[in-house]
Each structure stands twice: as C-alpha cells, then as structure tokens.
Amino acid sequence: MAITLDQIRCFIATAEELHFGRAAERLQMTQPPLSRQIQRLERSVGARLLDRDHRRVTLTPAGTAFLEDAYRMLAAVDASVQHARRVEAxxxxxxxxxxxxxxxxxxxxxxxxxxxxxxxxxxxxxxxxxxxxxxxxxxxxxxxxxxxxxxxxxxxxxxxxxxxEPLRAVVPDGHPLAEVDRPLAPEDFDGQSVISYHPTSARYLHELTVRFLLNGHARIEQHVQQVLTAVLLVAAGQGVAFVPASVAALHVQGVRFQRLTEVPGAHADSDPARPxxxxxxxxxxxxxxxxxxxxxxxxxxxxxxxxxxxx
Amino acid sequence: MAITLDQIRCFIATAEELHFGRAAERLQMTQPPLSRQIQRLERSVGARLLDRDHRRVTLTPAGTAFLEDAYRMLAAVDASVQHARRVEAxxxxxxxxxxxxxxxxxxxxxxxxxxxxxxxxxxxxxxxxxxxxxxxxxxxxxxxxxxxxxxxxxxxxxxxxxxxEPLRAVVPDGHPLAEVDRPLAPEDFDGQSVISYHPTSARYLHELTVRFLLNGHARIEQHVQQVLTAVLLVAAGQGVAFVPASVAALHVQGVRFQRLTEVPGAHADSDPARPxxxxxxxxxxxxxxxxxxxxxxxxxxxxxxxxxxxx
DNA sequence: TCGGGCCGATACCTTGCGGGTATGGCCATC
DNA sequence: GATGGCCATACCCGCAAGGTATCGGCCCGA
Structure with missing residues (x-):
C-alpha cells in the first residue's frame, strides 16, 4: 500500500480546513471517500496525522510536520514538470x-x-x-x-x-619584423626560424602555417601542440609563429602581433583575408x-x- | 489527468533499464501497462521523456532532467514519511x-x-x-x-x-550588609530601601520579597518588572533587592549576592531554604x-x- | 532477399480501487 | 431527551490500471 499524490492533496485540504466536510467540498468530492483517503494515508505513513474527536479536527505534531513536507512534495512535482517542459523547449x-x-x-x-x-x-x-x-x-x-x-x-x-579571423604573425619585441608597418608576406620570413604545430593534434594551424609559407623560404624548426606555447616560445626568442588574430587579446608581454598578406584558401568559399x-x-x-x-x-x-x- | 507516484516509479525503472520489458519485470508487471503509464506520464508532463525508435530506448534531454527530479521526489516522499514517524515518536x-x-x-x-x-x-x-x-x-x-x-x-x-533555589539579597559593594558573612535575617534590612516587583506582572517574586520581610521594618520603595532591572538599580545605589540565587551567575559588576535566612513557605511542601x-x-x-x-x-x-x- | 526474433504499441478483457449514497454512532447543545 | 453536526462504516458502481493476445516495424542471419 503506497502513498498517492491524491492522498497528499486530500491531506493538505483537510489539514487546512480542519473539517472533513468542507475539505471534501473544496476537493470536489464527498466526505466519506476523503475520510478513507486520510485513513489510508495514515496507515501508509504509520502515524496519526489528524486528531478527530467527534467535535473538532486538529493536526497532530506528526501531521503538522507532514503538512509542511506535503506542500514541498506537491511543489516539487510541479517544479519538476515545469523544468522538464523548459528543457524540452x-x-x-x-x-x-x-x-x-x-x-x-x-x-x-x-x-x-x-x-x-x-x-x-x-x-x-x-x-x-x-x-x-x-x-x-x-x-x-x-x-x-x-x-x-x-x-x-x-x-x-x-x-x-x-x-x-585573420592569421597573424607573432614576433618578439626588437625583432626586425616587429617594426614593419605593412602586411608581411611569406618572403619576409625567408631564413626565419618558424614555430609551427603538431601535424596531427594541431593539424589545422600547422597546415595554415605551411600554406602561408608555401612560396617563401622559412625554416620550420619546432612543432608545438598549443597556440599559447608557440606564443611563449616566440617571447623566449625561439623564433616566430603564426596564430589566430584573437590570440592578440591575451596581451602576452614581449611579443607583437603583425598583419599578414592573404593566405591561399583551403577550399572554395574560404576567405584569404580571414583564413x-x-x-x-x-x-x-x-x-x-x-x-x-x-x-x-x-x-x-x-x-x-x-x-x-x-x- | 494528474501525475502519479506510480508513474514516476515506472519512469525511473524504464529510464534505468532503457528497456520496457526488463523495466516491467523489475516493477513486477507486464510490458503493455508500463508503456501506457509512460505515455500517460508524458502526456501529463507535456514533454517526451523517452525516445523509443523500435530498437533502442534513450532518454531525451527533458527525460534526463526529469529523471533527476524523479529521484528527488521519491526520496522526498520517503523522507517525509520517516520524518512524520520520528515526530510521532x-x-x-x-x-x-x-x-x-x-x-x-x-x-x-x-x-x-x-x-x-x-x-x-x-x-x-x-x-x-x-x-x-x-x-x-x-x-x-x-x-x-x-x-x-x-x-x-x-x-x-x-x-x-x-x-x-534559594532567595538571595542583592546589595551594592560598600554597603554595610555586603560585608556580613552570615545569612541575613529580615531584621537586617530594617530601615533599608527595598526594590521589589510589580505585584501583578511579577507577582511571584513580589510575594516572596514581602513574605521574607514580613517580620522586619524595611521600606519597599520601587516596583520593577524584571529581575535584571532590580539588580541594576541596586548597582546604581537605589537600594537592595531579593532575587533567585541563579541570578548571581550573571556576574553583574558592583553588587554582592548575600545568603538569607529561611523564607516562610507559601504552601505545604515548599522548602524554606529554597523558596x-x-x-x-x-x-x-x-x-x-x-x-x-x-x-x-x-x-x-x-x-x-x-x-x-x-x- | 526473405524469415525469424526482438521490442514497443495497440486492442480488448477483467478486476480492484476510488468515489458516490445511505446510514450509523458519538458528542454537544438547548 | 431531542436535535443537529460531524466523522466512520457499509455497500454500490464506474473507470482506470493491469493482464493477455496480437500487431507492426526493425534488425539480423541464412
């Protein structure tokens, strides 16, 4: 014999009215079935919830405690339904x-x-x-x-x-290319030591680097996995690197982000200016x-x- | 059409098994009524909770969310029952x-x-x-x-x-009675100004004071409502007062608590030493x-x- | 490509629970 | 002591929840 939400609703009404007749009316039912619901609930709970002494109905302490929980239970059911709907939406x-x-x-x-x-x-x-x-x-x-x-x-x-977004070159402060005020071309990097990316785990940036340098004569000397690592290596004077423009937002000390000429697109609708x-x-x-x-x-x-x- | 705890139990079993047949078995019922319970629940909630595509059953996002709430709801019901029982006990x-x-x-x-x-x-x-x-x-x-x-x-x-507990006299430091090292008798307070209590709102202590002083010649000059007020007035040099012994635990500065002789009992089994x-x-x-x-x-x-x- | 098996949905029957009416029993009031 | 209010009990009924049989779609193996 399990507890029902109906029983809980019955209990709440009765506990609020403290009168089976009026509670039944509020629940749109008659008094006898309400009495039975309360009895069943009390049996399931294993505690007397309402004291009814032929003249007045009062909440027992257990009933008072259960009433509070009852409100919470119904509210929880309602909230769960609302939540599920919002999730679906x-x-x-x-x-x-x-x-x-x-x-x-x-x-x-x-x-x-x-x-x-x-x-x-x-x-x-x-x-x-x-x-x-x-x-x-x-x-x-x-x-x-x-x-x-x-x-x-x-x-x-x-x-x-x-x-x-555009590709940018990262060069250390003081580097000759750091002072140039025009988009750098592949040839500008001739002879430079370039930090590129791991060909499998960071394949995309590696291919971009290679594609940009295609017509130049730079030397790719290192392969890192993280863009941030590349930037830090540049700051440490290990070479230059190519990174997405938004990386400039990191404001790493000791490096400058320089514009580049267009990068040949990898596919039909790619944008060479923002590769x-x-x-x-x-x-x-x-x-x-x-x-x-x-x-x-x-x-x-x-x-x-x-x-x-x-x- | 309201949600039932049974439906929630059905849903939990099905969501855990992801298989209507096994869930029904676990619930000690057959598969068709389980299907209907789930359908009814979904209709009540107003959201599809399980995706069943003829081969496998999966939880929808709404179902995932509802499952968590479902556990909570059943746990809440259980906790409420336990709580009510403990309250009754x-x-x-x-x-x-x-x-x-x-x-x-x-x-x-x-x-x-x-x-x-x-x-x-x-x-x-x-x-x-x-x-x-x-x-x-x-x-x-x-x-x-x-x-x-x-x-x-x-x-x-x-x-x-x-x-x-005993009755004690409160006297200010420096008062002649503050140095006496024996229980004080009513006569010791002859001529003293006594702070007693409001005859209605603090009737009990007032009557104790009067009963103790019955055979002496002290003058009751003020009536206060709070014991603490009396003590503070004593500290301010307004007179002496009589208070329950436990008040000494307050450790008010500037006053001493002195023992008293026995107080005539108010009723048969009262204890004159602890009136x-x-x-x-x-x-x-x-x-x-x-x-x-x-x-x-x-x-x-x-x-x-x-x-x-x-x- | 076809047949068998798996699995959820559907159709239909049956039973038991939930609600209704009538009434009892108890107490309070007048 | 009669009356009325109020909850419990007895009994009846209808519907909804569970059971059985079966359908229908899909996957898989021959």
Missing part, C-alpha cells in the same frame, strides 16, 4: 560544450556571458580538448556542441562556420531544441565581438 | 518553549545544549515572556512548554516542579511524545547544573 538543461584553448580566447567569454543572461537555467559544462578530441567526445555523446577547426567528417557530424575558421560542431542526430538555442547564442557572441578579429 | 519536531528572563539564566543554557545533543532533529522556538504571558501562550497553543513560576490554575494546565520555585508548565491535553522527551531533558538539565543554585 530548450530554455533549461545542461550543455556539454567542447572548446579548444584558442576558441576560448575569442568566442567563449562572450558566449558564456550570453548563456548566463539569456538562458540562466542552462548549466554549461566545459570540456577542453583539441579539435580531434572534440569529435570523439561528440561521437561518444559526452559533448553536445564543439567549437573546433576543420577537417571533420561530415557523415555523422553537422557543423556551421561561426567565425573567420582561420572556427566551426560549431554537433552530432547530426543530436540537434535538440536546447542546442538550437545555444547555436543562436554562439552566432550572437561572434557578432558582438566581431571587431577584435576583424581589424 | 517524539524524536523530531518543533517545541515552542516559553521562558522568563530569569529561568533562562539557570536552566535554559544546559537545556538547549541537551536538546541539541539528544534530540538534534528537534527545532526549538523560544518565546520570552513573564509567567502570566506564558499561561496565555499555552492556552492559545502558541507555547508547548513553559518554564514559569506559580501560581497558575491547575484546571487546564499540568505542571511539574523542576527547580527550587524560589520554577515549574514546567503545559496544556493538560498537550502532553505529546515530544513534550515528554523534552520534559525528561528539562529534569536532566536541572540535575546537571544543580550546584550553583544549591550552594
């Missing part, structure tokens, strides 16, 4: 967001701010990993939405280009309403901070 | 405790400590008022247990003597299990700090 829930260290610099801050303001009931869990790790995470259902760089197989994943692309990435069959909302905010986040990358 | 609940400022000095501290240790699930609400106010509070059901002084009508109230009585007081028909527990602790609290009043 996409205005509440949890998003597992995959980010790379670099995407974090440009888009993540504004995006998190927007999420907080526009979808306050959405919890965000960040998963920091390289682009390749994000694809795996999405496949395994651990990540709902990734912010990553191409290439990724388009068979099971959907994607949308959310940001294009660094960031894509939003999700499982083809995982486009939930919440994800749609978040994607909308990703685009707004990009618009809001468009300038720093565009200049 | 007297080991949980709320006690409204009536205290006077003076009872607080002697008994209240140890009592609250004991309550905290022995009945941690019991909430205590203190109501500070004079003895008369407590009787009203008990009558109106606002106070469960009062710590007050006689007299009170014994028709609707039950009481138990919990503490007897100040404190009674626990409750509605005759309000002796709940919890109150019984609290009364037990009141007695233990008195035993534990018996000494300061007894010396």
């Amino acid at each position: 996409g205005s509440a829930g949890t998003v597992h967001l995959g980010v790379t260290a670099v995407s974090a610099i440009g888009v993540l801050g504004p995006l998190l701010g927007l999420l907080d303001r526009e979808l306050p009931e959405v919890d965000v869990v960040l998963h920091e990993s390289a682009s390749g790790g994000q694809v795996d995470g999405i496949r395994r259902g651990q990540i709902d939405l990734g912010l990553a760089r191409p290439p990724f197989d388009t068979a099971s994943l959907s994607s949308r280009l959310v940001l294009r 660094v692309e960031l894509h939003a990435l999700w499982a083809r069959d995982g486009l939930t309403p919440l994800l749609r909302q978040v994607l909308r905010l990703v685009e707004r986040a990009v618009e809001e901070q468009d300038d720093p990358a565009g200049v | 007297g080991s949980a609940g709320t006690v409204h405790l009536g205290v006077t400022a003076v009872s607080a000095i002697g008994v209240l501290g140890p009592l609250l400590g004991l309550l905290d240790r022995e009945l941690p699930e019991v909430d205590v609400v203190l109501h500070e008022s004079a003895s008369g106010g407590q009787v009203d509070g008990i009558r109106r059901g606002q106070i469960d247990l009062g710590l007050a002084r006689p007299p009170f009508d014994t028709a609707s109230l039950s009481s138990r003597l919990v503490l007897r 100040v009585e404190l009674h626990a007081l409750w509605a005759r028909d309000g002796l709940t299990p919890l109150l019984r527990q609290v009364l037990r602790l009141v007695e233990r609290a008195v035993e534990e700090q018996d000494d300061p009043a007894g010396v």
Whole structure:
C-alpha cells in the first residue's frame, strides 16, 4: 500500500480546513471517500496525522510536520514538470560544450556571458580538448556542441562556420619584423626560424602555417601542440609563429602581433583575408531544441565581438 | 489527468533499464501497462521523456532532467514519511518553549545544549515572556512548554516542579550588609530601601520579597518588572533587592549576592531554604511524545547544573 | 532477399480501487 | 431527551490500471 499524490492533496485540504466536510467540498468530492483517503494515508505513513474527536479536527505534531513536507512534495512535482517542459523547449538543461584553448580566447567569454543572461537555467559544462578530441567526445555523446577547426567528417557530424579571423604573425619585441608597418608576406620570413604545430593534434594551424609559407623560404624548426606555447616560445626568442588574430587579446608581454598578406584558401568559399575558421560542431542526430538555442547564442557572441578579429 | 507516484516509479525503472520489458519485470508487471503509464506520464508532463525508435530506448534531454527530479521526489516522499514517524515518536519536531528572563539564566543554557545533543532533529522556538504571558501562550497553543513560576490554575494546565533555589539579597559593594558573612535575617534590612516587583506582572517574586520581610521594618520603595532591572538599580545605589540565587551567575559588576535566612513557605511542601520555585508548565491535553522527551531533558538539565543554585 | 526474433504499441478483457449514497454512532447543545 | 453536526462504516458502481493476445516495424542471419 503506497502513498498517492491524491492522498497528499486530500491531506493538505483537510489539514487546512480542519473539517472533513468542507475539505471534501473544496476537493470536489464527498466526505466519506476523503475520510478513507486520510485513513489510508495514515496507515501508509504509520502515524496519526489528524486528531478527530467527534467535535473538532486538529493536526497532530506528526501531521503538522507532514503538512509542511506535503506542500514541498506537491511543489516539487510541479517544479519538476515545469523544468522538464523548459528543457524540452530548450530554455533549461545542461550543455556539454567542447572548446579548444584558442576558441576560448575569442568566442567563449562572450558566449558564456550570453548563456548566463539569456538562458540562466542552462548549466554549461566545459570540456577542453583539441579539435580531434572534440569529435570523439561528440561521437561518444559526452559533448553536445564543439567549437573546433576543420577537417571533420561530415557523415555523422553537422557543423556551421561561426567565425573567420585573420592569421597573424607573432614576433618578439626588437625583432626586425616587429617594426614593419605593412602586411608581411611569406618572403619576409625567408631564413626565419618558424614555430609551427603538431601535424596531427594541431593539424589545422600547422597546415595554415605551411600554406602561408608555401612560396617563401622559412625554416620550420619546432612543432608545438598549443597556440599559447608557440606564443611563449616566440617571447623566449625561439623564433616566430603564426596564430589566430584573437590570440592578440591575451596581451602576452614581449611579443607583437603583425598583419599578414592573404593566405591561399583551403577550399572554395574560404576567405584569404580571414583564413582561420572556427566551426560549431554537433552530432547530426543530436540537434535538440536546447542546442538550437545555444547555436543562436554562439552566432550572437561572434557578432558582438566581431571587431577584435576583424581589424 | 494528474501525475502519479506510480508513474514516476515506472519512469525511473524504464529510464534505468532503457528497456520496457526488463523495466516491467523489475516493477513486477507486464510490458503493455508500463508503456501506457509512460505515455500517460508524458502526456501529463507535456514533454517526451523517452525516445523509443523500435530498437533502442534513450532518454531525451527533458527525460534526463526529469529523471533527476524523479529521484528527488521519491526520496522526498520517503523522507517525509520517516520524518512524520520520528515526530510521532517524539524524536523530531518543533517545541515552542516559553521562558522568563530569569529561568533562562539557570536552566535554559544546559537545556538547549541537551536538546541539541539528544534530540538534534528537534527545532526549538523560544518565546520570552513573564509567567502570566506564558499561561496565555499555552492556552492559545502558541507555547508547548513553559518554564514559569506559580501560581497558575491547575484546571487546564499540568505542571511539574523542576527547580527550587534559594532567595538571595542583592546589595551594592560598600554597603554595610555586603560585608556580613552570615545569612541575613529580615531584621537586617530594617530601615533599608527595598526594590521589589510589580505585584501583578511579577507577582511571584513580589510575594516572596514581602513574605521574607514580613517580620522586619524595611521600606519597599520601587516596583520593577524584571529581575535584571532590580539588580541594576541596586548597582546604581537605589537600594537592595531579593532575587533567585541563579541570578548571581550573571556576574553583574558592583553588587554582592548575600545568603538569607529561611523564607516562610507559601504552601505545604515548599522548602524554606529554597523558596524560589520554577515549574514546567503545559496544556493538560498537550502532553505529546515530544513534550515528554523534552520534559525528561528539562529534569536532566536541572540535575546537571544543580550546584550553583544549591550552594 | 526473405524469415525469424526482438521490442514497443495497440486492442480488448477483467478486476480492484476510488468515489458516490445511505446510514450509523458519538458528542454537544438547548 | 431531542436535535443537529460531524466523522466512520457499509455497500454500490464506474473507470482506470493491469493482464493477455496480437500487431507492426526493425534488425539480423541464412
């Protein structure tokens, strides 16, 4: 014999009215079944909740305590229903967001701010990993939405280009190229020692570097995995590197970020002036309403901070 | 069409098994009614909770959210039942405790400590008022247990003597009586200016004062309502006063507490050496299990700090 | 490509719980 | 002592929840 929400509703009405007849009326029923519901409830709870001594009905201490809990239970049921509806509508829930260290610099801050303001009931869990790790995470259902760089197989994943930004050169203060006030061309780096990226784990930036330098005679001497590492190595005088423009926002001491001439596009609709692309990435069959909302905010986040990358 | 706890239980089983057949087995029922329960639940909630695509069952985001809430709801129901049982057994609940400022000095501290240790699930609400106010509070059901002084009508109230303590004289430092090292007799106060109490709101202490001074020739010059006020007036040199021995625990600067000879008893079994009585007081028909527990602790609290009043 | 098996949905039957009416029993009041 | 108020009990009924049988779609192996 289990407790029912109906019994709880009956109890609340009776406890408030302290009168079975009036409580029954309020519950749109007659008094006898109400009496039975209360009896059943008391039997299930294992404690007398109402003292009825033929003249007046009063709450026992156990009843007083149970009444408070009863309100909470009904409120909890109601809140749960509301919450589920909001989750289905996409205005509440949890998003597992995959980010790379670099995407974090440009888009993540504004995006998190927007999420907080526009979808306050959405919890965000960040998963920091390289682009390749994000694809795996999405496949395994651990990540709902990734912010990553191409290439990724388009068979099971959907994607949308959310940001294009220029490629910049990072050179140490005092370096001859640090003083030049024009876009640097591949030939400007002839003979320079270049820090590029790991060909597999940071394949995208590595290919960009190689593609930019294609017609020059620079020497690629090191391969790092993180953009920040490259910048720090430049600051340490180990060479020059090429990074997404938004990295300038980090304000690392001892380096300058220099504009570049156009970079040959990797595909048909790429923009040579802004060759660094960031894509939003999700499982083809995982486009939930919440994800749609978040994607909308990703685009707004990009618009809001468009300038720093565009200049 | 309202949600049922049964539906929630069905949903939990199905969400855990992700398989209607196995879930039904676990719930000791067959699969078709389980399917219908889930459908009904989804209709009530207004959101699809499980995606069932002929091969596998998965939780929708709304379902994931609802599952967490579902656990909480069932746990809340269970906790409420347990709580009600404990309240009925007297080991949980709320006690409204009536205290006077003076009872607080002697008994209240140890009592609250004991309550905290022995009945941690019991909430205590203190109501500070004079003895008369407590009787009203008990009558109106606002106070469960009062710590007050006689007299009170014994028709609707039950009481138990919990503490007897001596009466002490409060005299200012430097006063001739402050140096005497023997119990003071009524005659010692001949010609002194005495601070007594309001004959109605602090009737008990007033009558004690009068009864002690009966054979002497002291002059009662002021009537105050609070014991502490009397002590402070003594410190200010306005006269002498008589207070329960436990008041000495306050350690007011500038006054001394002096022993007294015996005070004639007000009733048959009063103790002339310890004429100040404190009674626990409750509605005759309000002796709940919890109150019984609290009364037990009141007695233990008195035993534990018996000494300061007894010396 | 076809058949078998798996699994959830549907149709239909049955039973038991929840609600209704009538009435009893107890106390308070006049 | 008669009356009325109020909760409990007895008994009846209808519906909703559970059971059985079956459908229908999909996957998989031959």
